[in-house]
Amino acid sequence: NAGVTQTPKFRILKIGQSMTLQCAQDMNHNYMYWYRQDPGMGLKLIYYSVGAGITDKGEVPNGYNVSRSTTEDFPLRLELAAPSQTSVYFCASSPQGGGTEAFFGQGTRLTVV
Amino acid sequence: AQSVAQPEDQVNVAEGNPLTVKCTYSVSGNPYLFWYVQYPNRGLQFLLKYITGDNLVKGSYGFEAEFNKSQTSFHLKKPSALVSDSALYFCAVRLNTGGFKTIFGAGTRLFVKA
Numbered sequence: 001n002a003g004v005t006q007t008p009k010f011r012i013l014k015i016g017q018s019m020t021l022q023c024a025q026d027m028n029h030n031y032m033y034w035y036r037q038d039p040g041m042g043l044k045l046i047y048y049s050v051g052a053g054i055t056d057k058g059e060v061p062n063g064y065n066v067s068r069s070t071t072e073d074f075p076l077r078l079e080l081a082a083p084s085q086t087s088v089y090f091c092a093s094s095p096q097g098g099g100t101e102a103f104f105g106q107g108t109r110l111t112v113v
Numbered sequence: 114a115q116s117v118a119q120p121e122d123q124v125n126v127a128e129g130n131p132l133t134v135k136c137t138y139s140v141s142g143n144p145y146l147f148w149y150v151q152y153p154n155r156g157l158q159f160l161l162k163y164i165t166g167d168n169l170v171k172g173s174y175g176f177e178a179e180f181n182k183s184q185t186s187f188h189l190k191k192p193s194a195l196v197s198d199s200a201l202y203f204c205a206v207r208l209n210t211g212g213f214k215t216i217f218g219a220g221t222r223l224f225v226k227a
Contacts, residue, residue: 031213042117042203043203048213094213098207099162099164106156
């Protein structure tokens, strides 16, 4: 049981380049999330999805896009990378909202230079 | 504004001593409360949660947390710390309105010295 799998683990982008961070979960969870983690700042929600075909913005969505064509996959797209997007990105999933805990991937460390 | 505060950036304890990592929150209503742990170069792992009922919640690896409604706190505790407990700990709060939005604290780094 792999849980939540993120690829790549590390990436260096040049300013203005684009890339997609991949996220897949094999637990049949309806809810999926993308967070960014900046030092001393905790986790900030970028986008979330409550099921296939349904996505919505979180706290810090600017500069990102997502899609959810299947229950398993929730890719995050960065368009026109900027240095402010240098961060560690975590994908997570949960069976539902409410009192259920989230399961996190190992993260993608992105540096924009 | 809704927020979660972890007042200590770092907590240092000696192995075998009890540890406490503090968390207070400011949200409307009665939230669900979580603790997660993050080891180096890893994602967050769930430790324990408070939903309702007994104010003392027991979780993984011998950790427990005490919910105090009047003080809006949810401190993480362990009776006897291990060097392997050294990690980054996050407190998180989710509103109990049936939604999903989770507010994370900034994290507390626990260092357990042998």
